[in-house]
Amino acid sequence: MMRRLTLLLLAGALPITAMAQDAASEATRTAQAELAKRLPLDDPRDMANATRGKIAEIEGAVITGKDGRVVWDRRPYAFLAAEKAPDTVNPSLWRQARLNAVHGLFEVAPGKIWQLRGYDISVMTIIRGKSGWIVVDPLLSEEAAAAGWKLFADTVEAKSGKLPIKAVIFSHSHSDHFGGVGGIATPEQVKEGKIRIIAPHGFSEEATSENVLAGTAMGRRALYMFGSILAPGPAGQVDTGLGPKLSSGTIGYMEPTESVAATGGTLTIDGLAFDFLDAGGTEAPSEFVFYIPAYKALHTTEVVTHTLHNVLTLRGAQVRDALHWSKVIDAALVRWGGKAEVALASHHWPTWGAGEVSALLTSQRDAYRYVHDRTLFLANRGATLHELADLTAEAPVQGQDFSTRNYYGTLNHDMKAVYQRYFGWWDGNPANFNPLPPEQSAPKYVALAGGADKLLAAGREAIKAGDYRWAAELLNKLVFAQPDNKAARAALASAYDQMGYQAESGAWRNYYLAGAASLRGNAVQGTSAGGQSRSFVSAIPTAVFFDALATRFDAARGGGLKGTFQFVLPDSKETVAVVVGGGVEVPRYGMTDPAPTATITIDRKTLDDVMLGQAQFPALLQSGAIRIDGDRTAFLSWFALHPPADPRFNVVVP
Numbered sequence: 001m002m003r004r005l006t007l008l009l010l011a012g013a014l015p016i017t018a019m020a021q022d023a024a025s026e027a028t029r030t031a032q033a034e035l036a037k038r039l040p041l042d043d044p045r046d047m048a049n050a051t052r053g054k055i056a057e058i059e060g061a062v063i064t065g066k067d068g069r070v071v072w073d074r075r076p077y078a079f080l081a082a083e084k085a086p087d088t089v090n091p092s093l094w095r096q097a098r099l100n101a102v103h104g105l106f107e108v109a110p111g112k113i114w115q116l117r118g119y120d121i122s123v124m125t126i127i128r129g130k131s132g133w134i135v136v137d138p139l140l141s142e143e144a145a146a147a148g149w150k151l152f153a154d155t156v157e158a159k160s161g162k163l164p165i166k167a168v169i170f171s172h173s174h175s176d177h178f179g180g181v182g183g184i185a186t187p188e189q190v191k192e193g194k195i196r197i198i199a200p201h202g203f204s205e206e207a208t209s210e211n212v213l214a215g216t217a218m219g220r221r222a223l224y225m226f227g228s229i230l231a232p233g234p235a236g237q238v239d240t241g242l243g244p245k246l247s248s249g250t251i252g253y254m255e256p257t258e259s260v261a262a263t264g265g266t267l268t269i270d271g272l273a274f275d276f277l278d279a280g281g282t283e284a285p286s287e288f289v290f291y292i293p294a295y296k297a298l299h300t301t302e303v304v305t306h307t308l309h310n311v312l313t314l315r316g317a318q319v320r321d322a323l324h325w326s327k328v329i330d331a332a333l334v335r336w337g338g339k340a341e342v343a344l345a346s347h348h349w350p351t352w353g354a355g356e357v358s359a360l361l362t363s364q365r366d367a368y369r370y371v372h373d374r375t376l377f378l379a380n381r382g383a384t385l386h387e388l389a390d391l392t393a394e395a396p397v398q399g400q401d402f403s404t405r406n407y408y409g410t411l412n413h414d415m416k417a418v419y420q421r422y423f424g425w426w427d428g429n430p431a432n433f434n435p436l437p438p439e440q441s442a443p444k445y446v447a448l449a450g451g452a453d454k455l456l457a458a459g460r461e462a463i464k465a466g467d468y469r470w471a472a473e474l475l476n477k478l479v480f481a482q483p484d485n486k487a488a489r490a491a492l493a494s495a496y497d498q499m500g501y502q503a504e505s506g507a508w509r510n511y512y513l514a515g516a517a518s519l520r521g522n523a524v525q526g527t528s529a530g531g532q533s534r535s536f537v538s539a540i541p542t543a544v545f546f547d548a549l550a551t552r553f554d555a556a557r558g559g560g561l562k563g564t565f566q567f568v569l570p571d572s573k574e575t576v577a578v579v580v581g582g583g584v585e586v587p588r589y590g591m592t593d594p595a596p597t598a599t600i601t602i603d604r605k606t607l608d609d610v611m612l613g614q615a616q617f618p619a620l621l622q623s624g625a626i627r628i629d630g631d632r633t634a635f636l637s638w639f640a641l642h643p644p645a646d647p648r649f650n651v652v653v654p
């Protein structure tokens with residue numbers, strides 16, 4: 001902790017003007033040109049689909065919240081108008097970014113299906129039912145969803161007449177597909193039965209738990225991965241590969257009123273038949289895809305998009321199952337291939353034509369199958385984590401279909417994810433089983449290299465030769481040995497610049513460039529965290545809340561502590577007995593201890609206030625919002641041992 005403080009001061013003292021980003025190197029320009037030559041970048045079909053049926057747009061794509069705060073603004077991205085990629089952007093990623101930048105309200109099937117695209121990282125779909133509208137995936141933030149709905153009302157409803165929203169479908173448990181629901185529907189409408197909310201089975205548990213326990217670290221890594229700490233620009237944030245970027249509005253939640261079982265099946269929604277196929281355990285733990293026979297439309301959710309997706313996302317998540325993913329796509333192909341006239345998804349643009357839809361499903365199925373099978377083919381012949389990814393430059397299907405290219409997930413890190421799924425993080429070599437941590441080994445490497453100057457010279461030599469991966473490996477050692485070595489930081493940042501420029505994946509590019517910006521001390525303030533609203537926080541199960549609290553227990557200071565703290569939540573009628581001892585705390589949900597150290601009476605609503613940062617414990621104790629019976633001192637000293645996590649921890653320096 002002390003070390004970090006010193007570093008922050010140092011970073012603040014660095015002359016930022018002297019730490020400007022590098023231009024694209026000769027090696028980078030050559031790599032970009034070679035890729036541009038190899039790929040049919042001028043294939044017009046995707047752009048034709050991305051712009052097809054456009055009927056309106058939000059001027060400048062500027063979306064502001066009620067308080068006037070800007071949550072979405074595409075004006076700084078006007079540079080994407082240029083058809084030819086600048087040499088600081090991978091030409092294939094540039095193509096994808098331009099496709100994702102197309103924004104507006106689009107008619108997908110005239111009079112039947114519309115989409116709002118380019119107003120968040122995700123896409124909102126509106127389907128005409130018998131008597132009203134069915135909305136699929138109301139974006140990440142309420143402000144973006146509300147602005148999108150207004151555009152729809154001002155154009156489509158202005159012509160054909162106003163109709164009620166009859167149902168909302170959450171296609172899966174990631175917040176960019178439900179967080180904006182409060183922008184188009186009210187809890188009262190749902191309560192009164194006017195709006196149905198339909199989601200896959202297991203949705204509530206996953207939506208409100210998946211990112212809670214490890215949320216701080218995931219959030220920190222997400223700032224890097226989505227490029228939220230980068231300024232927009234040809235040498236900065238361009239796209240995420242999955243969509244332009246995250247909106248920075250309010251993330252809310254509403255509980256589904258019904259769920260679709262694992263067996264799938266048909267559901268009539270506002271007079272329209274929907275056929276569901278379960279896709280849980282592919283891109284999300286709770287997910288489905290569906291087909292509307294009357295419209296011959298297949299909604300592929302996030303199972304099939306215009307990118308190779310993440311088997312394991314760089315922000316961190318539990319590893320996904322590439323084999324199951326491939327099988328679900330094949331099941332969709334068998335069931336609806338040849339019938340579906342249009343495939344639309346929760347990201348990117350639709351694909352029209354029965355033949356084209358089948359071809360898309362086939363390519364996507366083959367991509368995930370290849371990721372899985374190739375990894376095990378090589379692993380079963382002795383290749384380890386880093387070797388097998390390096391041995392496999394491109395899947396055959398990636399050379400033929402842009403939808404399978406490395407825009408968000410990459411073949412490289414997806415194969416590593418499959419390896420991890422089967423074998424774990426260790427490559428099987430005992431030298432790597434328990435190595436020294438980077439901060440301990442780095443100074444030894446520096447000494448072995450003959451000192452900092454020699455290691456720096458070798459790193460610079462590697463940069464000159466265009467060998468950026470080796471340069472990063474060398475210079476990272478020096479930065480970890482001497483984090484205040486400005487020359488080392490600058491050289492490492494130069495290597496990251498070029499790797500970022502060359503990356504086809506928006507996530508890789510953002511991560512490298514954010515690393516470079518952090519090393520130079522010129523990362524911008526992250527803008528992705530719009531904050532979770534009360535509706536989201538109050539949906540977090542109490543059991544999950546106490547498990548999350550346990551992860552904050554400082555065992556180093558509280559190892560000797562023993563006791564049982566009985567929580568009673570009168571408003572939600574819940575009890576949790578937290579047993580403390582042995583350096584851990586064990587929350588027993590639903591239990592009442594006969595002889596607790598202390599009993600703490602607190603409303604669940606007050607706990608929500610604490611989570612939202614709207615209330616502090618001392619004030620709550622004073623006001624009587626928390627009542628403590630029994631050993632008050634023991635409770636207070638135990639509770640003080642839950643220091644907040646660090647949302648700004650270092651990534652590229654120790």
Ligand SMILES: [Zn+2]
Pocket residue numbers: 122174176177302346347
């Ligand atoms: Zn998504």
